[in-house]
Amino acid sequence: MNRSSMWEAVSGVVKRDLLLAMRRRSDAAMSVFFLVIVASLFPLGVGPEPAVLKTIGPGVLWVAALLACLLSLSRVFTADYVDGALEQMVLVPQPLAVLVAGKVFAHWLISGLPVVLLSPLLGLQFGLDGEPLGVLVLSLLLGTPTLSMIGAIGAALVLGVRGSGLLVALLVLPLYVPVLIFGAGAVTGSMAGVGGEANLSLLGASLVLSLFLAPWATAAAIRIALE
Amino acid sequence: MNWSKYSAPQAFYPLAGRLIPWFAVVAVALMGVGLYMGFFVAPTDFQQGESYRIIFVHVPAAWMSMFLYVVMAIWAGVGMGLNARLSFMMAQAIAPTGAMFTFLALLTGAMWGKPTWGAWWVWDARLTSELILLFQYAGVMLLRTSIDDMRRADRSSAVFSLVGVVNVPIIYFSVQWWNTLHQGASVSMSTGSKMAATMLMAMLIMTVAFWLYSIAVILARVRCIVVERDSLPVWDEKLAVIQEAVEAR
Numbered sequence: 001m002n003r004s005s006m007w008e009a010v011s012g013v014v015k016r017d018l019l020l021a022m023r024r025r026s027d028a029a030m031s032v033f034f035l036v037i038v039a040s041l042f043p044l045g046v047g048p049e050p051a052v053l054k055t056i057g058p059g060v061l062w063v064a065a066l067l068a069c070l071l072s073l074s075r076v077f078t079a080d081y082v083d084g085a086l087e088q089m090v091l092v093p094q095p096l097a098v099l100v101a102g103k104v105f106a107h108w109l110i111s112g113l114p115v116v117l118l119s120p121l122l123g124l125q126f127g128l129d130g131e132p133l134g135v136l137v138l139s140l141l142l143g144t145p146t147l148s149m150i151g152a153i154g155a156a157l158v159l160g161v162r163g164s165g166l167l168v169a170l171l172v173l174p175l176y177v178p179v180l181i182f183g184a185g186a187v188t189g190s191m192a193g194v195g196g197e198a199n200l201s202l203l204g205a206s207l208v209l210s211l212f213l214a215p216w217a218t219a220a221a222i223r224i225a226l227e
Numbered sequence: 228m229n230w231s232k233y234s235a236p237q238a239f240y241p242l243a244g245r246l247i248p249w250f251a252v253v254a255v256a257l258m259g260v261g262l263y264m265g266f267f268v269a270p271t272d273f274q275q276g277e278s279y280r281i282i283f284v285h286v287p288a289a290w291m292s293m294f295l296y297v298v299m300a301i302w303a304g305v306g307m308g309l310n311a312r313l314s315f316m317m318a319q320a321i322a323p324t325g326a327m328f329t330f331l332a333l334l335t336g337a338m339w340g341k342p343t344w345g346a347w348w349v350w351d352a353r354l355t356s357e358l359i360l361l362f363q364y365a366g367v368m369l370l371r372t373s374i375d376d377m378r379r380a381d382r383s384s385a386v387f388s389l390v391g392v393v394n395v396p397i398i399y400f401s402v403q404w405w406n407t408l409h410q411g412a413s414v415s416m417s418t419g420s421k422m423a424a425t426m427l428m429a430m431l432i433m434t435v436a437f438w439l440y441s442i443a444v445i446l447a448r449v450r451c452i453v454v455e456r457d458s459l460p461v462w463d464e465k466l467a468v469i470q471e472a473v474e475a476r
Contacts, residue, residue: 153390157383161373170369171387174362175394178401206397217390224382 009094010102017106020079027075032114035068039122050127057126058136058187064122065115065140066176069147072111073155073168076103076148077222081159087226096222097215104152104215105145112144128187135190135200142203143183149210150175156221179206234313236453243446250443257436264429278342282426285335287434288328289353291441292360293395295325299367300392303385313449315381316456318388319371320448324441326364332357356399363391377456 021028042060043053080086089099119140123133154172158164182203186196233239265283299321306314336354337347348354367384374380 153386157370157387158373161370163373167369167373170362171366174359174366174398175390177359178394178397181401181404202401213393217386221383221386224379224386227379227382 006094013099013102014106021110028110031068031072031111035064035115038064054127057128058184061122062180062184073151076107076152076155096219100218101215104148108145108148112148116140132187132191135196136187139183139186142207143179146179146207146210149214152218153214156218159225234311236313240453243450247443247446250439254436254439257432261429261432261436269425269429281335281339283429283433286430287437289332291437292329292332295321300388303388307385316449316452320445322368324444329361359398
């Protein structure tokens with residue numbers, strides 16, 4: 001198998017998933033609206049003091065991004081699992097892990113990237129501005145692909161399992177803890193004046209590690225689910 | 228002697244039955260000695276007074292909670308690699324005991340934290356990572372029980388335990404950089420121990436006791452799992468009864 005056929009297979013998977021998402025635009029819009037609503041509930045809950053909102057802002061936005069990613073996880077594999085497309089992906093000569101990486105990338109484009117693009121607006125709602133706002137966007141840009149990568153493992157593990165929506169949350173949320181800490185830490189660090197570089201580097205390291213390991217774990221989980 | 232025959236659940240079942248009493252008796256004996264040393268022989272701490280004595284349960288429980296997770300993941304990995312049913316059964320049997328020790332470590336930690344730090348719970352690095360370890364144990368067990376097909380349940384929870392083993396050290400270091408209030412380790416391989424000899428002795432005895440207790444409980448649970456999964460009669464007892472009946476004739 002040559003390299004170009006592998007590349008074609010991956011880009012085919014990405015294009016197909018993007019096309020499917022375009023046909024059902026409301027699905028993708030839902031996780032974005034979810035993010036906006038969750039982020040807007042916090043000021044209503046804790047009160048409108050700007051100082052308080054500024055302190056909790058990075059954490060709240062990161063938790064909201066994490067939950068938005070979690071809610072969209074069921075879309076990564078479920079439809080393909082039900083209609084049998086996933087079985088075809090296991091059968092093709094290209095390695096499953098590479099195709100999985102393509103599917104996760106498409107998932108990030110659909111549900112992760114809108115979160116990144118929307119985050120400056122939500123950051124302004126919480127009184128973030130200047131450098132911290134930029135760090136927030138950058139941390140989400142580095143962190144949300146990791147969330148998709150780790151989440152795909154959970155999504156594959158619960159394929160066709162009863163109560164899978166809650167189960168995937170229980171499996172994946174503990175694994176999200178480091179990303180949350182680094183991401184929110186980068187923004188708070190930049191607000192405190194110590195800079196967010198260290199945490200951003202750690203986010204980058206998490207991304208590289210998850211890019212390297214998660215597709216294989218996900219592929220293993222898919223094979224188990226399809227046995 | 229051919230040890231590999233014990234990888235068959237049928238052969239392992241009676242062996243486990245014979246081993247359990249030994250581990251259980253020694254575990255109880257050592258627990259008695261360790262607790263006696265901890266509560267009556269070890270000197271009172273000049274800073275923390277008597278409240279420190281909970282470490283004789285707390286520290287061994289915390290060690291066991293992390294150690295058992297690794298052992299569980301190793302069995303899961305062996306099961307995936309060799310496709311051995313008994314390995315998956317071992318992994319399944321270890322999870323509840325590991326979760327119990329994690330909970331015990333958290334509970335005793337809270338009981339110690341109240342008089343010492345003045346709070347039942349603080350968001351300190353070790354407490355947080357121990358809490359997340361508990362979540363991961365829960366995840367492994369819940370994933371297993373949600374899948375009806377036994378083969379898939381085994382393999383899926385194995386994948387999740389292995390993912391968790393990569394994640395636990397990352398969580399540990401991330402929360403450590405995030406916030407630390409917990410006192411530094413008093414026992415370390417490189418610098419030796421800073422505690423009194425009797426304290427260390429009692430703690431090590433308790434660790435060995437917890438370790439043997441875990442083995443006994445896990446073996447007993449593996450026996451239950453073997454019987455449950457293969458829906459077979461309880462072999463050795465049943466066989467003995469049948470044999471007796473045959474001989475009596």
